Amino acid sequence: MRIRKSAEDRKSEIEQTALDLAFKIGPTQVTTGMIAKKLGLTQPAIYRHYPKKDDIWAAIAAHLGEQIDQNIAASQNGNPAPAERLKKLVMGHLQLVKENPALPEFMVIRDKTDGHIVVQDSIQDAMTAFRVALVTNIRAAINAGDFRAGLDANDAATLIFGVVQSLVLRMMVTRNPAILMKDGQRLLDLQLAGFTPTGENP
Amino acid sequence: MRIRKSAEDRKSEIEQTALDLAFKIGPTQVTTGMIAKKLGLTQPAIYRHYPKKDDIWAAIAAHLGEQIDQNIAASQNGNPAPAERLKKLVMGHLQLVKENPALPEFMVIRDKTDGHIVVQDSIQDAMTAFRVALVTNIRAAINAGDFRAGLDANDAATLIFGVVQSLVLRMMVTRNPAILMKDGQRLLDLQLAGFTPTGENP
DNA sequence: AAAATTAGTTATAAAGTTATTACTATTGGC
DNA sequence: GCCAATAGTAATAACTTTATAACTAATTTT
Numbered sequence: 001m002r003i004r005k006s007a008e009d010r011k012s013e014i015e016q017t018a019l020d021l022a023f024k025i026g027p028t029q030v031t032t033g034m035i036a037k038k039l040g041l042t043q044p045a046i047y048r049h050y051p052k053k054d055d056i057w058a059a060i061a062a063h064l065g066e067q068i069d070q071n072i073a074a075s076q077n078g079n080p081a082p083a084e085r086l087k088k089l090v091m092g093h094l095q096l097v098k099e100n101p102a103l104p105e106f107m108v109i110r111d112k113t114d115g116h117i118v119v120q121d122s123i124q125d126a127m128t129a130f131r132v133a134l135v136t137n138i139r140a141a142i143n144a145g146d147f148r149a150g151l152d153a154n155d156a157a158t159l160i161f162g163v164v165q166s167l168v169l170r171m172m173v174t175r176n177p178a179i180l181m182k183d184g185q186r187l188l189d190l191q192l193a194g195f196t197p198t199g200e201n202p
Numbered sequence: 203m204r205i206r207k208s209a210e211d212r213k214s215e216i217e218q219t220a221l222d223l224a225f226k227i228g229p230t231q232v233t234t235g236m237i238a239k240k241l242g243l244t245q246p247a248i249y250r251h252y253p254k255k256d257d258i259w260a261a262i263a264a265h266l267g268e269q270i271d272q273n274i275a276a277s278q279n280g281n282p283a284p285a286e287r288l289k290k291l292v293m294g295h296l297q298l299v300k301e302n303p304a305l306p307e308f309m310v311i312r313d314k315t316d317g318h319i320v321v322q323d324s325i326q327d328a329m330t331a332f333r334v335a336l337v338t339n340i341r342a343a344i345n346a347g348d349f350r351a352g353l354d355a356n357d358a359a360t361l362i363f364g365v366v367q368s369l370v371l372r373m374m375v376t377r378n379p380a381i382l383m384k385d386g387q388r389l390l391d392l393q394l395a396g397f398t399p400t401g402e403n404p
Numbered sequence: 405a406a407a408a409t410t411a412g413t414t415a416t417a418a419a420g421t422t423a424t425t426a427c428t429a430t431t432g433g434c
Numbered sequence: 435g436c437c438a439a440t441a442g443t444a445a446t447a448a449c450t451t452t453a454t455a456a457c458t459a460a461t462t463t464t
Binding site: 165191193194 | 226227228230310312326354358361365366371372374385393
């Protein structure tokens with residue numbers, strides 16, 4: 001007798017498996033056959049749950065986008081100190097990437113047909129919101145006197161984004177998501193120290 | 203009568219076309235048929251010049267790796283001021299990425315068979331050398347008193363790498379390599395300012 | 405100018421991938 | 435416990451992609 005799972009459970013499994021494979025071999029290299037094989041199913045079984053293969057990626061992107069948004073919201077609760085909110089925002093995002101190491105791939109994924117980027121819009125939108133949150137908190141930190149007055153909030157946001165990107169690249173090269181949290185905390189502190197009026201750790 | 207080019211010229215064309223396509227649709231999506239079509243050739247014509255498709259990527263990676271190494275060498279000539287060398291090193295690399303916007307893709311490219319990263323070794327090695335050059339110049343700047351004494355050279359190098367990565371991501375999302383030089387200069391100065399003893403622009 | 409070399413073509417094999425159709429059998433609702 | 439709904443399979447069509455083999459013709463060598 002073959003095992004039969006609920007559509008809901010199976011869809012979760014399919015999406016998680018696709019994400020795992022996306023980190024291992026890259027999203028564009030993942031085939032429906034690979035996903036099915038990992039789950040002990042036949043390849044057409046995938047099509048009982050998604051009309052098109054791309055629908056799997058769309059579902060994954062929507063889910064990741066939600067998680068990014070949730071982290072942004074969570075980081076703005078509780079602590080009112082802008083610099084602390086910034087740290088919570090960035091570390092929360094790194095935690096998300098650690099749990100879903102394929103996430104960065106979705107930021108630069110392209111459409112099959114033309115060369116134009118589709119970047120499953122949900123993720124691109126969420127990352128835009130992430131950037132807005134960075135800028136907002138940097139402005140608040142400047143107003144609070146924690147960061148120096150002449151600092152350009154947009155440029156500072158780009159540098160903080162760079163901390164994340166730098167860690168992501170090292171994660172992809174080393175294939176080790178664990179470095180994100182360990183080195184992330186220290187590097188973020190170092191970056192923020194450069195924004196203070198005195199150059200000291202805020 | 204059909205046009206027939208020398209093997210040397212044709213190989214250059216094939217590699218440049220493959221690089222262009224790699225930026226447009228991603229390296230893994232580029233097919234021998236696409237390259238041939240762009241050059242007005244038939245698909246098997248590619249195999250007159252390379253035994254395997256992967257040999258095209260290997261040749262490209264070797265070439266890019268050389269250019270990265272050349273930039274590192276060039277940046278260390280002439281100006282003896284460590285901070286100026288650092289700037290020349292980073293801006294030179296950004297120029298290279300601007301001219302070859304697919305370069306960053308090769309840093310995280312994966313093998314088809316297993317999930318293991320091959321990162322055409324030539325590029326990974328060159329990027330390691332780039333990082334070493336960053337650290338060396340940062341150490342020199344600390345010793346010269348241009349950067350503050352307590353600065354960790356490795357962490358500072360990661361942050362500078364982050365500036366590059368941040369710009370690269372924005373280039374990939376906007377599909378506009380032009381931003382690299384314009385914003386790069388300003389962001390690099392901002393980043394280096396965070397490393398000075400006073401927090402001022404070095 | 406003839407001969408040798410080789411860039412390029414035509415045709416095609418082999419393998420992989422997406423997606424559909426018709427069938428099967430498990431499961432939840434009545 | 436029956437039955438409707440549906441998760442899953444088997445078979446297969448359509449397409450894409452890599453690669454090879456045999457042939458053709460442009461260019462180089464002698």
